[in-house]
Amino acid sequence: MFSLSSTVQPQVTVPLSHLINAFHSPKNTPISLSASASQNQHRDVVPEHESPGNEPVLNLRDLGLSELKIGQIDQLVDHLLPGFCKGKSISSHWHTSHVSAQSFFENKYGYLDMFSTLRSSCLYRQHSRTLKSICSDLQYWPVFIQSRGFKTLKSRTRRLQSTSERLAETQHIAPSFVKGFLLRDRGSDVESLDKLMKTKNIPEAHQDAFKTGFAEGFLKAQALTQKTNDSLRRTRLILFVLLLFGIYGLLKNPFLSVRFRTTTGLDSAVDPVQMKNVTFEHVKGVEEAKQELQEVVEFLKNPQKFTVLGGKLPKGILLVGPPGTGKTLLARAVAGEADVPFYYASGSEFDEMFVGVGASRIRNLFREAKANAPCVIFIDELDSVGGKRIESPMHPYSRQTINQLLAEMDGFKPNEGVIIIGATNFPEALDNALIRPGRFDMQVTVPRPDVKGRTEILKWYLNKIKFDQSVDPEIIARGTVGFSGAELENLVNQAALKAAVDGKEMVTMKELEFSKDKILMGPERRSVEIDNKNKTITAYHESGHAIIAYYTKDAMPINKATIMPRGPTLGHVSLLPENDRWNETRAQLLAQMDVSMGGRVAEELIFGTDHITTGASSDFDNATKIAKRMVTKFGMSEKLGVMTYSDTGKLSPETQSAIEQEIRILLRDSYERAKHILKTHAKEHKNLAEALLTYETLDAKEIQIVLEGKKLEVR
Ligand SMILES: Nc1ncnc2c1ncn2[C@@H]1O[C@H](COP(=O)(O)OP(=O)(O)OP(=O)(O)O)[C@@H](O)[C@H]1O
Ligand SMILES: [Zn+2]
Secondary structure (H helix, E strand, C coil): CCEECCCCCCEEEHHHHHHHHHHHHHCCCCCCCCCCCCCCCCCCCCCCCCCCCCCCCCCCCCCCCCCCHHHHHHHHHHHHHHCCCCCCCCCCCCCCCCCCCCHHHHHHHHCCCHHHHHHHHHHHHHCCCHHHHHHHHHCHHHHHHHCCCCCCCCCCCCCCCCCHHHHHHHHHHHHHHHHHHCCCCHHHHHHHHHHHHHHCCCHHHHHHHHHHHHHHHHHHHHHHHHHHHHHHHHHHHHHHHHHHHHHHHHHCCCCHHHCCEEECCCEECCCCCCCEEEEEEHHCCHHHHHHHHHHHHHHCCHHHHHHHHCCCCCCEEECCCCCCCCCCHHHHHHHHHCCCCEEEEEHHHHCCCCHHHHHHHHHHHHHHHHHHHHEEEEEECCCHHCCCCCCCCCCHHHHHHHHHHHHHHHCCHHHCEEEEEECCCCHHHHHCCCCCCCCCEEECCCCCCCHHHHHHHHEEEECCCCCCCCCCCCHHHHHHCCCCHHHHHHHHHHHHHHHCCCCCCCCCHHHHHHHHHHHHHCEEECCCCCCHHHHHHHHHHHHHHHHHHCCCCCCCCCEEECCCEECCEECCEEEECCCCCCCCHHHHHHHHEEEEEEHHHHHHHHHHHHHHCCCHHHHHHHHHHHHHHHHHHCECCCEECCCCCCCCHHCCCHHHHHHHHHHHHHHHHHHHHHHHHHHHHHHHHHHHHHHHHHEEEEEHHHHHHHCCCCCCCCC
């Protein structure tokens, strides 16, 4: 509340709001004091449009302030708001300003908007909260909200409209819920307070106190809200900091930074594993590889011995061989023999979708290994990380990981006690920089085991199960040419499962044969109901293969023929070389092609060309592959000579057609040879087909009996 004493008027006490109101009423509308102004009645400031005449309206004249000169207004403001910035002249609204003022209001009326005055006054700084809340309240008062309008030559002058006037405009057109929505701010509070006082019949004398109490309550509520906002802000800040720490922790988490499988198969950070329980004793059938790695074991056991002599051991050893031949096992055995930590990493695990993860994992791996030297680092599937570097804009970062690997390998001295063993099935896919001297410069081949190696591996795994004395590992080994160590382990395991399913005490040859067939020809599909017609076609088709194999000199011996659906096929003839074939002759390759043609030729001869079936598609694929390798890789074409053609797609059209021509000739000749054999042995062909229809599966001995015209014993 402010008391104003002036020469023209007795002392008048006016609420600040009225005073501010008076300063601000844009049209400086006349404000008439009610008779009892000195009773200091509270006047509700209601929007003018809603108070025709019966509401007190104040203006400077009634406050006896209209005669005030500019200087006196200054004094008044000084008095009201000590510390209000000096030197700021409040010009009269007639003062034409050529320089735009700070605010739209001042521009328009030539004097400061009271709120900015209040805000810039020391009073505001001392009681900023109270004044801020009064200002923020007042700002909601209809009279102080200015709408921005611009006068243009053409358009009608858009009068400044307070919200209340705009409200009046919308009142007639807007439905009541919109009005209620628009009134949701101060105005409705004031009305409800008035109503409250009327309904509660609060006596005049106490109304002020009531209002003060209300205002205090409101301010307290505001303070509380402020406090809540502050604590909310603090909580959000704390959460944000925690989130940052969480993200940082995750990135630092070893699970994300370096994750390699240990022998227990659990994902973990780069935890070395002691391989005490794996030695060269556990690796069978690869004696040469074991010998080559023996010296590495010596080095790891006693690196000094090598440094004294000055010799340099290879930093990197590359194990090359088909899948399942024991490369990983060998690496573990090296670490186990030397009793040093073993770090397992799979090349495919290095790279993730995030750029740079692969390189950082390699850095972590080598850092850990160097800290635990002497040790073995094993990188499986090396080709997936050390593959030929492709320069392509699509993969600008594909080289990062391999470059990091190269850098790490160059980063430590040969006799530092860290041996890196890499394994790959595709050595030709490796980047040359990886296999140059000083990196993976020692290559150890781990081939498929020969019949002797297979026998050893079979014995090793048979000793882990109960088997019948009648089991002869040698026979099984002979019948599993080309099997890898992993396949042989699987064969013994499948036989043990079969014996368990059949409720047997131990594994016999029958179970071993069964699991061998399963691996060779696919699992039996007994449930498949084949109608007789299809069975007959299959019987003659498979007999065709068997007859060609039987009567072609360089063909592989037959192992088994069956018309039991297995895997994706309705029937199958499995052949097994009498021993391991390290090289194949032209005659052997041609014989394989002829055997493949036997199925289709049999269908054509027996059922006619209109009834040949699709069943021969995989046979033709096989024959075509052999013919293509003969022409493009093995130099077995008279016309094209010994030149090899690795990527036929990049050849000239003439060369390509010449290659196709040669392949076509080989296949045609093979077809004719097969036809000739089946025509010659039509009787045997028929007997064998009927035997298959009767017995479903015949082994090599039984096939021989049938083709010799003898009677099979009833099973
Ligand atoms: N020569 C072997 N002697 C004994 N067991 C073997 C031999 N080769 C393979 N195995 C068995 O097969 C399993 C798989 O072999 P391993 O993983 O070492 O082969 P790999 O060559 O590393 O295969 P890949 O190239 O697919 O990684 C071994 O755990 C082991 O049980
Ligand atoms: Zn076939």
